[in-house]
Amino acid sequence: MKKVSSILWGIVLIAAGVVLALNVFNIMDINIFFDGWWTLFIIVPCAIGLFTEREKTGNIIGIAVGVFLLLCCQDILSFSMLWKLLVPAIIVIIGLKMVFTGLFGNKANEIIAKIKQNGGETKVGCATFSGCDLNYDGEVFEGAELTATFGGVKCDLRNAIIEKDCAIQVSAIFGGIDIFVPDNINVKVSSNCIFGGISNKTSVHKDAPTIYISGTCMFGGVEIK
Structure with missing residues (x-):
């Protein structure tokens, strides 16, 4: 799993470096500091964790939190709605985990x-x-x-x-x-x-x-x- 994690993080860093280089040469114009860019520090590690860690529930919840925050920063959702939607989403994720555990046995x-x-x-x-x-x-x-x-x-x-x-x-x-x-x-x-x-x-x-x-x-x- 450590090798997979290293490879995935390497791909992320290479992609970030390529985008920065293309911006420098004016080949592309991608704004990496878009509204809510900091939420990637929540979303990306949790997404990588889905492939590298045995327990997935925490990473799924982390992705949900990051996505909700990003949508709020993009004015798609309001921060006043964040907790109203986030708490039910977490409850649903945990409920689904319990259902799958029950269906496929423990x-x-x-x-x-x-x-x-x-x-x-x-x-x-x-x-x-x-x-x-x-x-x-x-x-x-x-x-x-x-x-x-x-x-x-x-x-x-x-x-x-x-x-x-x-x-x-x-x-x-x-x-x-x-x-x-x-x-x-x-x-x-x-x-x-x-x-x-x-x-x-x-x-x-x-x-x-x-x-x-x-x-x-x-x-x-x-x-x-």
Whole structure:
């Protein structure tokens, strides 16, 4: 993904340089400082993020915000209408994400449900106005449910025994969750975020077990390292 991001940013910079050069030689007359040009600093990074980042919802919302601001600067919309339209647009985007998640299934929820149906138990970590530190060194790990409400949860799986696909359900509401995973594990994320997000800094490994992570972030965040 880093290579794709570098290529896309390179294309953007080359295009900007070419336009500036053509303007200097009077071959073209493109005003790059049009009304609302600064909104491109919101729109372009979010557009690139759609191709380079695993979680798309935040980038889609960012593009929506940038486009609405640009339309206001171009006097197509008024700033008084901005919040009236922007809030419903964000709600619709989040709603669509939830619908698609429901239609196409959620692997993490399926794994957790299967563990409980078979009489197994998932690890539970909950921090409410406090902190919670979970360490699974030498333990067989199949699934966990982590909740941080005005608090923080740290889940260390780096030395856990992961023999097959497993799952983690997360909920971060005005709180944060840090998940540390082994280097030879895949991580797939499915989330619904409102003014929050999930950051997945892991790499892809072929033919390796996968940790499926799903959950909700509201004014909170989850970081997977």
